Amino acid sequence: MMILRRIARATLFAAALLLAASPARAREVVDMSGRTITLPADIHRVYGAFSSAVAIMAAIAPDLLAGSYFDTTPDLARFLPPGFAALPRLSVSGIQTTNPEQLMAAGIDLGVVLDGTGLSEQVRATMARLGRPAVAVAAERLEQYPATFRFLGAVLQRPERGEALARYLEETGARVAAALRDLPDGQRPRVYYAESPDGLQSQCDGSARAEVIGLAGGRNVLHCAAANSFAATATMTAETVLLLDPDVILVRFPRTATMFLTEPRWQTLAAVRSRRVLVVPSLPFNWMDRPPSYMRIMGVQWLAGRLHPDRYRIDLPAETRAFFRLFFGVALTDADLHLLFAGTAAP
Structure with missing residues (x-):
């Protein structure tokens, strides 16, 4: 009986550890390609697929970036957030490619891909094999970026940051357009x-x-x-x-x-x-x-x-x-x- 109680206690303790280690509350979002994506409750490392996605993350959440495609020269580093220069260099072979081993070693929780590209579909497939979600953002035209920053602000639980970046783009774009109206x-x-x-x-x-x-x-x-x-x-x-x-x-x-x-x-x-x-x-x-x-x-x-x-x-x-x-x-x-x-x- 004592042995059974000890086994029961050990089982309950192990279950509690597993529960504590699992996401407290997964979230569902509809990304900018219209797909429903299940996000982990906690996002600590983000993979920006392609240079444009890395640039987006450098503005909204540079501390979450898992790596960069850019060769960070001293001239580049002085214009970017602290720590960007120390990011791992992501592998590139001809086109920007996804290295599964590198991504797993970086401990990524989420990928950010670009909507409407065939390469993004390849990245999604790789991420799925790794058991990690990927969200698509719209980044083809400048006018799409306010919505992209607001979306990522919600995904990364930084809505104020996303809103601040979005508003700058909207207000500045409107100011230029007004100056050139009827030209x-x-x-x-x-x-x-x-x-x-x-x-x-x-x-x-x-x-x-x-x-x-x-x-x-x-x-x-x-x-x-x-x-x-x-x-x-x-x-x-x-x-x-x-x-x-x-x-x-x-x-x-x-x-x-x-x-x-x-x-x-x-x-x-x-x-x-x-x-x-x-x-x-x-x-x-x-x-x-x-x-x-x-x-x-x-x-x-x-x-x-x-x-x-x-x-x-x-x-x-x-x-x-x-x-x-x-x-x-x-x-x-x-x-x-x-x-x-x-x-x-x-x-």
Whole structure:
């Protein structure tokens, strides 16, 4: 009888330990792809699948990130939350890939994927095999980010944080739109986006990757029939760029700006003659593309101020400081601002 009582007590104690170790209350949410997802009660480690998801988590809950796809240079680290530079480097092979062993070693509780991509479906399948849920967020267009931050604020039980980020995006976007309202097409500069180092890869006017141009009051010179998607990449010839003859050229790489400004074949371009070749700011993440993220709100303000200084009057250093303080908890110095904007215009 005594032995039976001891066995009973041991069984009850073991059951109590299992109960204490299990989630106190799992939650169900409908993610931004419309799927019902069961979340653990406690979320301590989050896997951001793809660079855009890592960027989202860097703003709303950097302390929960399990890893990063970014090579964290000293220049990058100074613009991001403390601890980001120490995150494990997630494996990348050609495209951003999911390494199951790496994810399990990181102790992830949740994955964040992007809605509407085939790669996200692959990640979901991998997460399911690991017994971990994944939620999808909408991150194709800048206008989707307020809802994304509110959704993740609810998922991660940080609603105030999600709301603060969402409201900044909404209010700032509305302010730029109001300044450019009723802007005639004839006053919208014709802009070419040179996405590749050689300047010959670009994005069509319907591509989300180039939406900063239109939101900032420009016209993308590269019009493509039926191109209205996340990425509508086009490879150009030098002759085509010369025929397009843009008023402004945006480039991702400083060396591309140097190429346009110095090589003889480009000297007839209106943008080159007026020295309106602009390097898009790229810290901590590119302000326009690759990865496309909420940093586009800063890209819109920066470009609107360059294209329409009479309509959109902005104290860009002050606005940049306010943005980085809110999104990353970073107080920018004058040296930081110099690094951000050095080389963003033709010398």
